[in-house]
Amino acid sequence: MADSLRDVVARHGLAPRKSLGQHFLLDEGVCGRIAALAGDLTGKHVLEVGPGPGGLTRALLARPLASLLACELDDRAIAALAEIGDPRLTVLHQDALKLDAVAALPAPRQIVANLPYNVGTPLLIAWLRHAAAFDRMTLMFQLEVAERICAAPDTEHYGRLAVLSQWTCECRVLMRLPPGAFTPPPRVYSAVVDLVPRAAQPEPALLAAMERLTAAAFGQRRKMLRGSLKSLGDAEGLLGGCGIASDRRAETLSIAEFDALARALLRRDA
Incomplete structure (x- = not known):
């Protein structure tokens, strides 16, 4: 140029x-x-x-x-x-x-x-x-x-x-x-x-559930999930249904575990 x-x-x-x-x-x-x-x-x-x-x-x-x-x-x-x-x-x-x-x-x-x-x-x-x-x-x-x-x-x-x-x-x-x-x-x-x-993308409702989930989970990073997810309702039930211990913290969860939780949240609130 x-x-x-x-x-x-x-x-x-x-x-x-x-x-x-x-x-x-x-x-x-x-x-x-x-x-x-x-x-x-x-x-x-x-x-x-x-x-x-x-x-x-x-x-x-x-x-x-x-x-x-x-x-x-x-x-x-x-x-x-x-x-x-x-x-x-x-x-x-x-x-x-x-x-x-x-x-x-x-x-x-x-x-x-x-x-x-x-x-x-x-x-x-x-x-x-x-x-x-x-x-x-x-x-x-x-x-x-x-x-x-x-x-x-x-x-x-x-x-x-x-x-x-x-x-x-x-x-x-x-x-x-x-x-x-x-x-x-x-x-x-x-x-x-x-x-x-990725080839498979979440539907809008699942994406909205994931946004709610991650906002709650990481909103209070030092809290155990049973506390940080309390705003979403029955946190113990949600976590237990996915086989995730309620005393874990958000930063320890894998992407797959967050995916399972988001899908469970969507099913529960449908």
């Missing part, structure tokens, strides 16, 4: 805003690596959230995707993205939290994004509710969030986000990036997480 990403930032006055959780990735080589991690994009309709000056946007458009929808809240970035001039690119000036990604994109759909730090987790949870609609999600988060998504049971980072993510998707960390890769450097490392939706 004629101009570097730093030239684009300077020309459009795109000083990163803390209020928007912005940390721009201006290394074109790293942007290209992230686009490659998304796999074969041939014929795919891709959503990117928080493109900023468009480094990852340009890297994605260098691949054979069918279309790219870039959702950007910062009005300063809209003009910068308009300079790209690729007919496959549509720039949407909108809050991504209010975007219906399934309705906005035809199939086959993928999401590839360096997510703004302040909205990464709520965006992911919203997309997980419709995981069946996406072929794959390749997303950058703060490293701590990435570790929470991929955590194993009975480890420091295992919690509600791990259960919801791993129940619906195969999850793995693909790349870690140091603070110095970004402008301005954040205080923490970042990581790219690969989420591939």
